Amino acid sequence: MSELGRRTRVRVAVDALGGDHPPGEIVAGALDAATELIQPVLFGPAELDTGGLEHVVTTEVVGMEDKPADVVRAKPDSSLVRAVRAVGDRSVDAVVSAGNTGAMLAASLVHIRRLPGVHRPGIAVVIPAHEGPTVLIDSGANADARPEHLLQFAHMGVLFASEILGVASPVVRLLSIGEEPEKGNQLTLEAFALLAASGLEFAGNTEGRRLLEGGGDVVVCDGFTGNVALKTLEGTIRSVLGALRTEISSTRSGRLGGLLIRPAGARLRHRLDPETTGGGYLLGLRGIVVIAHGSSSRRAIANAIRMAATGVEHSIVDALAERVPSRTTAA
């Protein structure tokens, strides 16, 4: 894939049927993201109106209820599987889907395949922390993980932070239940030892309370914990802002104050909105896969497509291929 980083135009396969709002928000987002340098390719049914974007016709649909393990064989002509396959056969440079995460992982493992030496791909998401962006990895690909997987997630997260976010020497922390080294479960205690011996800039454990403040450039965890933490973070942001709006509008002076702080509220919502990033990279594969939120709006989809293009421009697959396996032991 080394030539991809030097191509002037990036082709991004977009699953038009993924997520909660297909195909309207997906097509609209793809149109918004399309530029001289970014060329979205929509995968979806014949009747899809792509607004002039390139269209690959597919006949099947993957739903949230489909079993990930069955999707590749059972629905080979689905928009999701075909879009992933297009990365595998290099007819596109990257893929974006807001569909079934498990199905995306399964299809990617079959049609894009892991980089040599990588045990498990992990989902890396950027948290807009107060002290600067934090890469949370794994935020949902592996519900059960082993300590050596967490070590590889750390390496992949560091590469993301340095290559994409431009952090000079990314600091890694392990998400646990106390800052002391002896706090944690069996998984994190073993992962702590591996990280401490890894040569990475490992700064020990961090806690969920630090996630939105800034708990390190890279925060590592298994996919179950990461997914619970990420969803708790996103849901809590939404709930707090919603509850404040309710409290404010319960009095006349509150409503006036609410008008005056509206710009401040909008700035904060914009910074904290997951749609500002658009999605997470599924790292550790021989191609670039961006998984967008199921609830993605047009704006989130456009940002996810831009994120995919950024990954191509920065050649993160090549960088991962060079750096991750050489530093970790096989398992």
Next chain:
Amino acid sequence: MSELGRRTRVRVAVDALGGDHPPGEIVAGALDAATELIQPVLFGPAELDTGGLEHVVTTEVVGMEDKPADVVRAKPDSSLVRAVRAVGDRSVDAVVSAGNTGAMLAASLVHIRRLPGVHRPGIAVVIPAHEGPTVLIDSGANADARPEHLLQFAHMGVLFASEILGVASPVVRLLSIGEEPEKGNQLTLEAFALLAASGLEFAGNTEGRRLLEGGGDVVVCDGFTGNVALKTLEGTIRSVLGALRTEISSTRSGRLGGLLIRPAGARLRHRLDPETTGGGYLLGLRGIVVIAHGSSSRRAIANAIRMAATGVEHSIVDALAERVPSRTTAA
């Protein structure tokens, strides 16, 4: 312990040296909580000024760095161990500490002991969700847990919700990474099957994004996941409100608006403040143990003491003894 529920005066042992602000905030909170019906008993060094409250003199201190497993033998005359022991020998009705959670658990297992049939005590914390209070259990006692432990946590949480919060038929949900039954890790998938067959009002999985909205009357998880989720929730609330304050004060009209919404902000902060509850019950023991936040202020300590007294008044130990073991299998 059956006579405790009928006593008119409740004696609560308070570890004067627990938490980040000993002994000042602890003693002040104990004095605030003291009433005709609630009698705090302070455990701490001879020089402690208890402001007239009963004082049991102890000579050792448990720190956050002490290994929980060693504390009972190594520091038998610590304020923490002595306060727990006082519940075991029935010289008090309950104990409150803001100290080392692991040490509280270890001391409680030795000196208060588990109820017959209970595998593992679990920490039950009340989340002030929008739709009503939610009991999160286990929020930190067991970093590694088995499916049958989660089933018992569910029973204990239901009892808490019905006896203390007055919920008629508490609904139980399992904290996982998707609402579909097949979403989760190995632990939650097995726990799901046990909960579905339990006879409890089990409504399936819930996600972190629902925690502050209201994801069920009782939300069950292992202590690692629960602790990460709870700390993420608390930290995110604090970060969002802090970031909003910063945004508001960056403009003149924002500052004026900020003054006008101050009462609304104060109402919200009061509702969401963990100090309003004060702590969590360590359930499954032959006595009442309340674990307060390490950062507890005077107000949090007072509320934790009131929470302990409420547990005594409602005879939750007796209720647990009657109901939990009979419904679950031994393991």
